[in-house]
Amino acid sequence: MKNFLSLCIWLFIAPLAYSQDLIGAWKWMETGEEGEQVKGVVTFTKGYQVAAWFDAETGNFIRTNGGTWNLDGNTMTEIAEFNSEDPEKVGKEVSFEIEWNGTDKMRIVGMDTWAERVDNGEPGDLAGAWLISARKRNGDLQSINTLRPRKTMKILSGTRFQWVAYNVATKQFMGTGGGTYTTVDGKYTENIEFFSRDNSRVGASLEFNYAIDDGDWQHSGKNSRGEPLFEIWTQRD
Template structure:
């Protein structure tokens, strides 16, 4: 009996430890009669959340930065926050709870987020910083430690990019949605785009290749301009 109880305890401990927010989550809520969709993507060390009109994709707000989980207490340190820049750089802690492995919420809130994926399949899963662009035939590198950053966070199925400055607290833009990686083709399906709502619903196909751990990303931008970007994994 003692051995059986020990095995049960070990099993339950394993289940508890297996609960992790890493991946993508989404939910819907109502704000002043408006149906709003919320999405949040967690990588091992960074997260990004966005809210947009569930029907039109019109952008509402975004925030994100680093995070850690100790027990059920999550602590986040925002690097960007469009609705309250005073929160940038300041740790904020709150309790979260899971219902199985597919539901999560902040304790005290009514709305549960539903898991979209747990980081799979996603060859590109993780947080990336733009570290270079190709100009003509030469790649011009960019210092990823500078305050001005362009970050892209990908789960197994969802992506969000954000351009911001951690010193000035300036927000330059964001966009996101779902993506696929098939046979060297990376395809983004836009669900929101802060700079131009008219591009919501577009599917953009790019070539991608991992070279020495860096993501080489080429094709045409949402404006139709040719582009070649290099992204480095953020630890």
């Protein structure tokens, strides 16, 4: 009887535990149309997710999509805010079942490839979904309305980052890039693995200063063109 009760309790709490365990980054490998090895990465933060596919050897960008997500038991429901391959999917809701192999492997039911956990949202200080809310131009700090349709978002797990520029009203995808990051002694360092606008940036490392002020992320240094920047990012609700 004791073992039966333990099993019932586990069956009740397991979906809740797995739902929480989705937070962080996951990766997988698949074969592309021309036989190339394609790396896929998906990052889940509270309420938002982003997935990207790129050539594992060259970093050549292939596609990305993302938006909101919710897990009810093993049923995943997503609503796309952007989709570089098929803009008509923006705003559409899609649901599918996922299955688990322990807590560190998952896949969509019916798919061959298992995604493996990269991290659980640690150790980086900036895990979450952020929208740019201010930027200095010609020395003046200019506010950016985070509620407008045109968005620049960064989603970070504990070790990975991806930024995306898009417009939810026009369904336009404008660009993305991503890779790994670290936060050490007030320094935020990006290591670029893919960049849709300029593949020559792949392999570059960029170091910035960062600080959290009243919940906002202050980001300063030089951009990928060597120009000074100061930005403020606000975490999404």
